[in-house]
Amino acid sequence: MLSQPDIAALLITLKLAGTTTIILLLLGTPLAWWLATTRSRVRNAIEAVIALPLVLPPTVLGFYLLLAFSPDGPIGATTSALGLPSMAFSFWGLVLGSAIYSLPFVVQPLQNSFTSLGRMPLEVAATLGAGPLDRFISVVLPLSKMGYLTAAVLGFAHTLGEFGVVLMIGGNIPGETQVLSIAIYDHVEALEYSQAHWLAAGLLLSSFLVLLMIYSANRRFHLMKIT
Amino acid sequence: MIKANLQLSKSDFKLEASFSVPGRGVTAVFGPSGCGKTTLLRAIAGLEPEVTGSLSVNTEQWLGANTRRPVEERRVGVVFQNPSLFPHLTVEENLLYGRKRLSKVTKPIELNKLIASLEIENLLRRYPEGLSGGEKQRVALGRALLAEPKLLLMDEPLSALDLSSREKLMLLLEKFLQEIDIPVFYVTHSSEEVARLADNLVLLANGLVTDHGSIADVLGEVDGELSRSDTAFSVIEGQIATTQLPGLISVDCGAGIVLQLPDSTSMPGIRYQPGSDVRLRIRARDVSLCLEKPQRSSILNILPAVIAQLAAEPYNGSRVVKLDMAGKQLLSKISEYSVQQLGLKKGQSVFAQIKSAALI
Numbered sequence: 001m002l003s004q005p006d007i008a009a010l011l012i013t014l015k016l017a018g019t020t021t022i023i024l025l026l027l028g029t030p031l032a033w034w035l036a037t038t039r040s041r042v043r044n045a046i047e048a049v050i051a052l053p054l055v056l057p058p059t060v061l062g063f064y065l066l067l068a069f070s071p072d073g074p075i076g077a078t079t080s081a082l083g084l085p086s087m088a089f090s091f092w093g094l095v096l097g098s099a100i101y102s103l104p105f106v107v108q109p110l111q112n113s114f115t116s117l118g119r120m121p122l123e124v125a126a127t128l129g130a131g132p133l134d135r136f137i138s139v140v141l142p143l144s145k146m147g148y149l150t151a152a153v154l155g156f157a158h159t160l161g162e163f164g165v166v167l168m169i170g171g172n173i174p175g176e177t178q179v180l181s182i183a184i185y186d187h188v189e190a191l192e193y194s195q196a197h198w199l200a201a202g203l204l205l206s207s208f209l210v211l212l213m214i215y216s217a218n219r220r221f222h223l224m225k226i227t
Numbered sequence: 228m229i230k231a232n233l234q235l236s237k238s239d240f241k242l243e244a245s246f247s248v249p250g251r252g253v254t255a256v257f258g259p260s261g262c263g264k265t266t267l268l269r270a271i272a273g274l275e276p277e278v279t280g281s282l283s284v285n286t287e288q289w290l291g292a293n294t295r296r297p298v299e300e301r302r303v304g305v306v307f308q309n310p311s312l313f314p315h316l317t318v319e320e321n322l323l324y325g326r327k328r329l330s331k332v333t334k335p336i337e338l339n340k341l342i343a344s345l346e347i348e349n350l351l352r353r354y355p356e357g358l359s360g361g362e363k364q365r366v367a368l369g370r371a372l373l374a375e376p377k378l379l380l381m382d383e384p385l386s387a388l389d390l391s392s393r394e395k396l397m398l399l400l401e402k403f404l405q406e407i408d409i410p411v412f413y414v415t416h417s418s419e420e421v422a423r424l425a426d427n428l429v430l431l432a433n434g435l436v437t438d439h440g441s442i443a444d445v446l447g448e449v450d451g452e453l454s455r456s457d458t459a460f461s462v463i464e465g466q467i468a469t470t471q472l473p474g475l476i477s478v479d480c481g482a483g484i485v486l487q488l489p490d491s492t493s494m495p496g497i498r499y500q501p502g503s504d505v506r507l508r509i510r511a512r513d514v515s516l517c518l519e520k521p522q523r524s525s526i527l528n529i530l531p532a533v534i535a536q537l538a539a540e541p542y543n544g545s546r547v548v549k550l551d552m553a554g555k556q557l558l559s560k561i562s563e564y565s566v567q568q569l570g571l572k573k574g575q576s577v578f579a580q581i582k583s584a585a586l587i
Contacts, residue, residue: 120311123274126298127305128325128374138324142315 002198008175009183010199016091016179017159020098024106024155025148027099032110033136051108053101062168065097069169089171094179097165105154113147114140146218153214157207229254229378229410233270233280233290242266242278246439248427250285253404253411255425255442257418257453263434264414265308268380271412272305273298284378284410304371304379304409309387310363312355318366319351325374332375344403345369361392365399372407379411385420400424418458419585422508447549447556449538454547454558459511461558463584469501475527476586478505482553487527488586505586511547513582514559518569520578528581532557534573537566550579557581 002010031050035043053061068075069088075096076086087093121143125135141148163181170177172186180199187196228250235242242263248254256264270278273289273296282290289296304325312321322342326332342348345365355363364384371379384400385393401423404411413424421428421442428445430438430453437452438445445453446461453459465480475487486507520529532550540546541563548571550557557579571577 120307120309121313123298124305124307124311124313125324126274127272127301127303128370129299129302129328130324131297131299134328139313143313 058164304376
């Protein structure tokens with residue numbers, strides 16, 4: 001069954017994915033809203049930047065983050081000037097890396113959801129006396145439930161499976177930065193196939209269940225369009 | 228008064244709307260499709276951020292050189308062309324959405340009374356998804372009214388409905404819009420809806436207001452855009468007469484004028500109670516003129532009239548003639564050839580043959 005370090009890796013992975021998802025939902029909401037409503041010309045450039053993690057090898061992202069975390073890098077210099085510990089090989093370094101890595105998986109579903117709402121429900125709410133924030137809370141959020149569910153699940157699941165970025169900036173410290181995917185790799189390296197199986201099959205099954213949940217919920221919500 | 232002087236330039240469209248209409252009653256915004264009616268309505272509501280100029284509604288300045296009141300502070304009720312209920316809220320929650328956001332409820336519109344007169348009391352717990360188009364529009368109207376608007380804007384609210392629910396909602400609107408003490412702007416391209424609902428008229432063509440004023444004044448302008456168009460019509464008010472001829476409906480318009488119409492009603496008993504007020508829409512092209520009273524004609528309505536005005540010049544071979552029938556105004560559109568042949572002049576007595584009139 002699972003060994004002590006495996007359980008630690010599982011907990012760290014869940015904590016990492018959960019923290020990253022919450023941060024991404026908070027930051028992704030205004031970003032996706034801006035992308036869905038702006039007519040600015042820089043929108044295309046911003047969209048391309050957000051989509052970069054979809055195509056870049058995670059090691060590229062990890063490499064540059066590692067450079068940025070170094071004492072001479074912009075992030076490392078800032079943290080040391082503020083008297084904070086270095087982010088390299090730390091949990092919060094992983095959170096930052098994961099947030100960048102999973103950003104498109106959260107922003108894109110939110111943006112699609114906001115775009116498909118159209119301006120109609122917002123205009124109706126405005127004529128009925130609702131100010132901008134009120135409109136967002138009373139109309140946009142409830143009508144974007146499906147978008148938020150998709151964004152949260154994809155962001156969480158994608159962070160669960162991350163490997164390359166963590167390998168570059170995490171340092172594989174058991175109990176601190178060792179996540180599931182790396183634990184599996186270590187087991188395979190050490191020819192401990194049965195332990196690798198427990199983790200790998202568990203990850204496979206839980207990912208499948210999560211996606212199954214999204215797709216069935218998606219079908220159920222599908223009819224709920226503005227009428 | 229509602230005074231507007233609005234300009235808006237879009238890439239392929241320009242709106243130049245300058246008009247003033249009384250701050251009460253129903254003002255129809257009338258014109259062909261694509262003339263900018265909806266854009267004008269959106270500009271009034273504050274939904275077009277690029278609009279410039281000025282707009283005042285009764286005592287309030289909504290748009291001016293230094294003011295631009297945001298939509299949510301204008302208190303403008305809008306009923307859009309396509310029903311726009313919030314799908315995540317029940318009918319009741321939809322109805323109360325705007326009312327809940329009022330800082331204080333000043334006009335105690337009785338909720339139950341409104342719900343009853345809109346005939347939506349059985350829908351309150353339902354979600355919009357399963358409602359018919361007519362039901363959705365009635366809920367949307369109720370929702371707008373419960374927010375106590377200072378101005379109610381309706382953008383072709385009947386156009387997305389099928390024929391029978393259209394007629395049903397129309398009957399309701401006729402009663403309703405006269406009862407509420409809120410000015411209404413009603414966008415339509417249907418002359419029937421204008422004739423049935425409007426007190427005032429704003430005519431729009433290619434983004435330009437071509438005429439505005441009371442419905443009688445605008446309709447009676449023989450050289451106006453509307454008179455020149457195919458849809459030129461007059462509106463005559465009357466009451467269903469107490470004595471009826473078989474197969475006909477008689478409408479007493481006062482001053483001895485009684486018009487007869489074939490009884491083609493599909494809903495007997497609803498609107499044709501003797502004594503009930505009705506409006507008649509008579510198309511100008513359905514009115515012809517004779518110098519002597521024709522005998523043994525199949526035309527039911529032949530009435531003496533005096534020529535009050537002739538259009539200054541013919542348009543597309545026809546000329547619009549404004550007739551005075553004991554104080555009632557009636558437009559006739561006849562060929563320029565006939566005008567010359569009969570030698571028609573202002574002040575001349577003629578007989579108007581009304582080929583058909585629609586009870587509306």
